[in-house]
Amino acid sequence: MKKLFPFIVPLVMLCILAGYIGTPVAQAEEEVVWTLVGIGDADGSEVDMTTVEGLHSAINFTWVLLAAVLVFIMQAGFAFLGGFLQAKHMLNYLGQCFLDTTLAGLIFWLWGFALMFGGSGFPGAEAGGLGVGYSGFILHWNAYDVNTYMIWMFQMVFLTKGVVIPVGAIAGRCRYPAYIIHACFIAGVVYPIYGHWVWGGGWISALPIGSGGLDFAGSSVVHMVGGLMGFVGALALGPRIGKYNADGTPNNMPHHNMTFVVIGTFLLYFGWFGFNPGSTLAATDLRISVVIVNTFLAGAAGAVTALFVTWGKQKKPNIGWMCNGALGGLVAITCPCAWVPSWAAVVIGIIAGLTMMGSVWLLDWKLKVDDPLGAVSVHAACGIWGMISLGIFADGSYGGVAGLITGSGWQLLAQLIAVVACMAWCFAAGAFLWYIMKYTMGIRVREEQELLGLDKAVHGIDCYAPDVRLVDLEKLVRGGKK
Amino acid sequence: MKKLFPFIVPLVMLCILAGYIGTPVAQAEEEVVWTLVGIGDADGSEVDMTTVEGLHSAINFTWVLLAAVLVFIMQAGFAFLGGFLQAKHMLNYLGQCFLDTTLAGLIFWLWGFALMFGGSGFPGAEAGGLGVGYSGFILHWNAYDVNTYMIWMFQMVFLTKGVVIPVGAIAGRCRYPAYIIHACFIAGVVYPIYGHWVWGGGWISALPIGSGGLDFAGSSVVHMVGGLMGFVGALALGPRIGKYNADGTPNNMPHHNMTFVVIGTFLLYFGWFGFNPGSTLAATDLRISVVIVNTFLAGAAGAVTALFVTWGKQKKPNIGWMCNGALGGLVAITCPCAWVPSWAAVVIGIIAGLTMMGSVWLLDWKLKVDDPLGAVSVHAACGIWGMISLGIFADGSYGGVAGLITGSGWQLLAQLIAVVACMAWCFAAGAFLWYIMKYTMGIRVREEQELLGLDKAVHGIDCYAPDVRLVDLEKLVRGGKK
């Protein structure tokens, strides 16, 4: 890690600097009236519902808000993936998933939204530059507006994904206070600033190459950020006890409940049907049907690829790999979903399945980074592939975005710049945070806590009660021994 | 309980009496034609879909029906909260959740909807007074109308919440027949009549104070009714065996699966995004975005508050409390969600988290009422706070509803009247029912049934099969002893 510092720190400073230079993307906010009661269009009364234009808003609010609700339930999907962990760490992981959902949302309300979407032009969020935004705090004053609330809700549920993803990589050995600071740091700094660059009117979206750096629904903004932060965290924490043998070969750490894993994957898949098509921000954009079909197909292709390849290699159909293959395909299609035809979605999904497997092998055997839920492989590796795939497969049928298959390489270049910027930013920010935490508060639980299980050690209770027959039997057997 | 009778019974009779006095809120229904085929607008053909007005209906049907579907799945969330119980009572609880969902819906179809929404003006539901409605039975005749079916669906899923909430308070010791009568009584009498007062054109909504007694999505209609009925039931049944020590101090009864609790909380949160914003009954009312954001923020604030306060007191982050804190915040915001700004939603959530904790302490240590899932604290206590909070924080930006922060105390008074009426009605109705059941059929299972577990005792099977290794081991150990 330390070896990377000399390269990363200047690069990220350049990125930020690049952001602040240049014309601000929007004019300064109107004068703010300080009052308990906001002054935006707080009840939508400025929209005339007796007109076609008014109904546009109603349909699109319906679409975006229901999509946001679908994205929200993905948090339960992530929580269920904890079935990959040993039972003794499950409650700790669940508690992190739930806290990510709530605490990160509050931070996004306090200042995250203002950093990310200041300058995007939503009412009350007019002020921001190419590097960071600075308007729309606590959704008040001019931001007390039905449009701004609508977009806030949709973006907030995305943010919580970016915060919960790394938890899968640091599970089973991270101190709870360190985890909380980490979650706040992603929610309040890492995610909103990178997000501003791509979605908030920042410099990546303004690149004068191709259509600018593009990420339709968040292969980089959500998944790469989450996966890369998880990678840095897993690197900083080191592997769980028992993951590596003395000779350096990795063990498969035992799962505790594969039903939870499969159901969690279903729930994530389900939520992705809000994640991607909702990102049109409009049902009046009928391309939503192409987006949702591409989303399904890439996930399906990733799942089937992972199942059959592992079956061929391990001689057994491995259900856990199939699930992660589906998730890999879904992560990859998240960036290009609106701009590619269905056959490309299948190809992207197949390659994502292979990418995920290659990445797991790389982490397990070469980098020796312990990633309990495969979060790095699914979200970071497939996120990178997704960003690149847009530059290859965009067919020009939507918004004029055109990739290699149409004969143009510029979009691919813009995508590569976005990928490099994301990696530089996350590595630098992550390394900074974990380094500070490691040498101040400490980041890893004590060995006896890890062996006992974080549930008992940190939260004082087990996640699951033992079968009552087992308790009886234990008394009988152990009692007789004494 | 008996001491309260002299106060309650006259009060509730006054409430009902007040209802029947005064002008009926609507004229009598048109003449009913008795036929197998209804005569309302049964296929929506009276709405012209080539006009903006027609599309209004289509958008709002989409919004309301999908919101209803989200509310429906909250039943699964409640079922998952059974993770708080001992495993031996789980199937019994699950069976109650499922029966509440189905049986209560049938009662609402037979007569509940007619009592609650008769007089509300929906086609076929025109006749009703200030105290109770009396039209719209079995959704036939003039009520065989797409509008009436739409509102029925939305209201029915709300009803089933009110029926399932008390089950969390009476779990683990109630006789199954008594539970069924209790569910029917809430679905057929308690809920529809209080609901009529607030939502069906009844006397609380007609109060000439402020904007009348208001409850946007059901802090009182659903949550207080459910929570208070649970309180009366828990009081009547007495605590579970093992809940209290000889010296009167309470024990934490063991949970069996915290994964279920966390996932259940996620599912409830998810459904709440239909519960509250769906209650506009229109997506053409763009305030839905404010409603959904407030809903999220209050739940998040409640969760974070409960986590950190208990962490400070118990020195361990308690995940179960965090979940109930979220639910408390959600219950509280349910009444004021449409009428307050986002900062107030956060304040309401924080206070709801504290209210929930205070209530648990009160029930456990002072009132000695055993509430296994915290249903009373979450739904009744936070429901009361939610009703009151509207009178404080309504900012006048929506429909002119204005609370203390705008300088007017009238709305607060109307809210207090609604709270008192709800408490009086539920205590009286609940005491009446449990008293009768106790001295006729019996309400509590036998001690040996409770010790064995209700699953085996009542349903004849266990919810979970033991691990097959345990069965083997048990044979080995116990076999050797004989």
Next chain:
Amino acid sequence: MKKLFPFIVPLVMLCILAGYIGTPVAQAEEEVVWTLVGIGDADGSEVDMTTVEGLHSAINFTWVLLAAVLVFIMQAGFAFLGGFLQAKHMLNYLGQCFLDTTLAGLIFWLWGFALMFGGSGFPGAEAGGLGVGYSGFILHWNAYDVNTYMIWMFQMVFLTKGVVIPVGAIAGRCRYPAYIIHACFIAGVVYPIYGHWVWGGGWISALPIGSGGLDFAGSSVVHMVGGLMGFVGALALGPRIGKYNADGTPNNMPHHNMTFVVIGTFLLYFGWFGFNPGSTLAATDLRISVVIVNTFLAGAAGAVTALFVTWGKQKKPNIGWMCNGALGGLVAITCPCAWVPSWAAVVIGIIAGLTMMGSVWLLDWKLKVDDPLGAVSVHAACGIWGMISLGIFADGSYGGVAGLITGSGWQLLAQLIAVVACMAWCFAAGAFLWYIMKYTMGIRVREEQELLGLDKAVHGIDCYAPDVRLVDLEKLVRGGKK
């Protein structure tokens, strides 16, 4: 089985023959331009969103796509029903549910959609006859169109239901490769061809009797096909070891997790609210509210019927039966949901609950077919009842479809023809497939694999980790013995 061949094979050949005869239902597709980039209305730009007609599309896309998402999550509901199985087969079952979801979708993209909806008139899917369609492969060329993608998504999630249903009947003893071929055969042949007859412009829908053979949302297309294929599979595989005693009496095979069963039923119920009302393919058809109410009521009536009838007979309220009663009611209402009044939905649900129970008795005691999840009874038996019930209860209020209660028997005749055709087709196709597989690759796992559990035997791991205390205790006890 073999005795049926002489009757079935000619019948099914007649069915197919009937399909190919007659005028093709649509003209031949336009000339296809072979290109990487499709040429339909790929971005919806041919629809003018400044008009009421444009908004029609936006609303109906919103409705249909969100309904599709609800149907998708039913796969998780089916997966949860695996709680009925022994724990040792659970992962195998889960893997089948997930593979059905993904692999079947890919087949539908490759050719299934073209067989089923070729000739239906969607862009790029214009060519097809009365027996089978033959346009719309891989959603490209003219089929690269927002309308065609929209309908594909909705139909694909239906298909995956038809593929996953039989898995419940063949669980716990089928070889994994045989299961995969079976899934592909349903997805690629059985389902699309029968589906074409009813929904794709095929001969059943074109019957000149009543309104033609009708199936609103798939009592036959999805549920009968799935349930009947499961029946043939269960017959071919024979019962699980331990299901039947030497004297031919059946045993209740142990479940492993009833929480999963109840939650799974809730999830299926939830998804059904997309399944049925989504099948209008339009929210501008306000009949959706009647459809959703009927759906709820039939499920509720089935659940309550099954609970109380079994309670009366077995003297214990049986929660598993209640769940299957709900599912039976939902399956039955799936065909008639749009054409009957609410009272008829209740009646249909009650009879479906009884039908389900009668079918279980028939399979267990008379036919000796082992159906672990009750898939045949729920989906095939109640699907047949649902198809017939339309001919009885359709009240003429929607689209002029009229059954016995209006005095006309023609619709009932059309429904009976559809039922017979579905049974003939599924029995013939299923018998053909299983016969071939049995005498080539083998269909049943070895006895020791079944006893060990398919999870360990086929996938190499257990679904659930044993409690760590059990592992300790086991070492202690077994260690001491050695």
